[in-house]
Amino acid sequence: MTPQIRPLSANLQRIAIEELNEVPERLDADIETLRTWLKQQPHLRARIDDQFLVAFLRGCKFSLEKAKSKLDKFYTLRTRYPDFYTIRDVDSQRLHELLRLGVGLRLPRPLHDDGPRIIYVRPGSYAADKYTFEEIMGVSHALSALSLQHDDYAVIYGCLLILDFSGYTAAHLLQFTPSIVKKMSVFAEEAMPIRDKGRHMINTNAVFERGFNLMHSLLPAKEQSRISVHGSNLESLYKHIPQKYLPTHLGGEQGTIEELKQQTWDIFTEQREYLRAEANYGVDETLRPAGQSCDYESIFGVDGSFRKLDFD
Template structure:
C-alpha cells in the first residue's frame, strides 16, 4: 500500500461554498466596471486566493517587499530605477497591488513590469518645431521576456491619456522616434502579428490622438521582416508619415533639432533621463 506524504490544509465549508459559487455565477454577481468597487465580492476574494495565492497577510508582505525593491534599485543609481521610484514610490498600496496581482505575487516580476510602465515610452521635455510632443522608444532597453509588447502598448496608452489633457497637444499631436540599435532577432521573433496589428490600430483607428510622424533609426536588416508584416495593415495616410532612416540621419536632423534630442537618440543633449520625465508627468 502506497504511503502519501505532504502538507494538507483543511478547507472550510464557507470556502467550499464560495468555490461552488464560482462555477454558477451570473452577471448580477459582479461589481461595476467604470468606478472602483466599494467591496470585493466574497467569491472574487476566493478567486484571488485560488488563482493568485492572495491573502491579506501575503498582500501586506508583498507590498512591503516591493517597496523595498523599489528603494534598493533606485539607490543603485540607475536612471530607470529612479524613474520607477519617482513614478510609484509615493503611490498608495492599492497601486502597487495592481502590479503584484498582474504577476501573480512574483514580486521581482512585478517590479520589472513597473520598469516597463516607467520606461516606455520616453518623452522629450521640449516640443519639436511643429509643436508636437515627441515620444521616444529605445528598443535596446526592452527585455521582451519580462515586458511583453502588449504591455508596452498599454504603457503608451496610459501616458498618452495623461498628455492629452493638454489642449495644445490635442491640436499639434505626437510624433514617435524609435531607435532600433541593438534590436535582436530574438526580440523580432517575440513580437506577434496580432500585437503589431494592435499597434497599427492605435496609431490610425482606435486612439483619440493625432500621430503625425513615426521615425525609425538604426534598424538592422531583419527589421524589414517585421515592417513588412505591418505595412499591409497601414492606410496610405499613415504610410506617408513613416520615415525609415537607418544610419543615414541627414533627413532625420531636418525634422528634429539635435539640441533637443538626447545623446542616445543621436542628439547633443545628455542621455535620456526617465526620472525627470516621470516627475513631470505624474507629480
C-alpha cells in the first residue's frame, strides 16, 4: 500500500535515504507500526495521518523508539503548557495582532534552494509592555508545528535560524526567564522532530550580551555549539548564509518585511482549520500507564528572571 504523503523531489528523497535511513519500500509498514503504537496508548490523542507520522520518523532517522518518545513529549508539553506551545483560539483578535507583528518569519526559499528552511526571527520587534514572550512563543510553536505537515525542507534538512536583535531592550530581556529558556530547549531537543541547523545572532547590543552570557550557560553543549554571534557584521553572516538568501533589508532577495508578514498571514489563513483541530489532540494524564510520567515542573522550575542585571 502506498503511503498518503507528498512525493519528494529526487534530491530530497536521496537525502531521506542517505541521511535519515528511509527505506521507501518499507515506508508504509514503518508508518503503520507507529500508528498502531499510538492507538494502543490510552493517554494519547494524536494525529495519525501518514504525512504527520512520517515527519516524526524522518526527524528521528527512522528510530521507532525515538519517534514514540518525541510524539509523547510533543503532546505532553503542548497539553501541560498550552499557552506556550499552542494557539488556543485561532479567531482571537489578539492572536491576529501577534501574527501581523511578524516576530518569526519563514523565508520562502530554503538555503541553496534545496537545503534547510531559513527562519528570520526579530525578538525586539514587539512591544514588551503590550505582549508577553509566552504569547510570542505560543504563535511561534504553533507555526513551527505546521512545518511537520507542510514543509519537506524543514523536516528533511532542518531549520536554520537568523535572530535579528535590532530594537532589543531590557524590557524584552526581562521577559526571557531561565524557565522559558528551558521550555524552549527541552521542546526543541526532545519533542520536535525538526533538526536545528544553527542559530545566527545579528545586530546584537549590550542588553543582548548580558542576557546571552547567562542564557548560554543554561543550554546543553550541543545547542551551545550551534550558536554564532555576528554582532552587526553581516559579512560574517554571509559566510554561513549567502546574501541572496536573506530578506531584502539585509541585502538579500527573500522579500521585504511586509511581504514576509503577509506570507505568514496567508499561511495562517490557509491552515486555520488545521490549527483549530489541534485542540482535539493531547494527553490525558489520568490514563497514562504507571511509571511513564515526567516531572516537567521540576525541570522548568520557577526560577526568577534577569531582573538583577544592571542595564545602565
